[in-house]
Amino acid sequence: MVIDPLDPRSTQHLLPGAPPPSYSTDPPTSGPHASSGTVTGLQPLPIDEPVQVAVLEEGGIVVQYRSDLPAGPRESLASVAEEVVVVAPNPSLPEPVVVTAWRHRLVCRSVDLAVLKAFISERKGKGPG
Numbered sequence: 001m002v003i004d005p006l007d008p009r010s011t012q013h014l015l016p017g018a019p020p021p022s023y024s025t026d027p028p029t030s031g032p033h034a035s036s037g038t039v040t041g042l043q044p045l046p047i048d049e050p051v052q053v054a055v056l057e058e059g060g061i062v063v064q065y066r067s068d069l070p071a072g073p074r075e076s077l078a079s080v081a082e083e084v085v086v087v088a089p090n091p092s093l094p095e096p097v098v099v100t101a102w103r104h105r106l107v108c109r110s111v112d113l114a115v116l117k118a119f120i121s122e123r124k125g126k127g128p129g
Helices: 049-057 071-080 113-123
Strands: 059-065 085-090 098-099 104-108
Touching: 049 059, 049 098, 059 071, 059 113, 071 113, 085 098, 098 113, 104 113
Parallel strands: 059 085
Antiparallel strands: 059 098, 098 104
């Protein structure tokens, strides 16, 4: 697990249609964000970075996987999806699975549900908001 420095722009709320900002981490763990995290549970499409950060600010967790992750492990990720844990594809990830919470990032080369659930349990509900 990596603890990322707080992006000093984390208090900035972006207006709808604003150009996406740059982030110091990929995927972001803090920074400018949408007004609220409006996504929950299992998502079929990638999530915009400002929405990801909004989810994290509210204490949520974002579990993302690359599209080349095999079907079996990808389907097992659905078991961790819930109201405050969003699971979504992200074709540009540096590794097959990356889990983010406010200022925290877990980078995984494979799906280990025990490790993912431990990270989620430890970090869920710990956003600044």
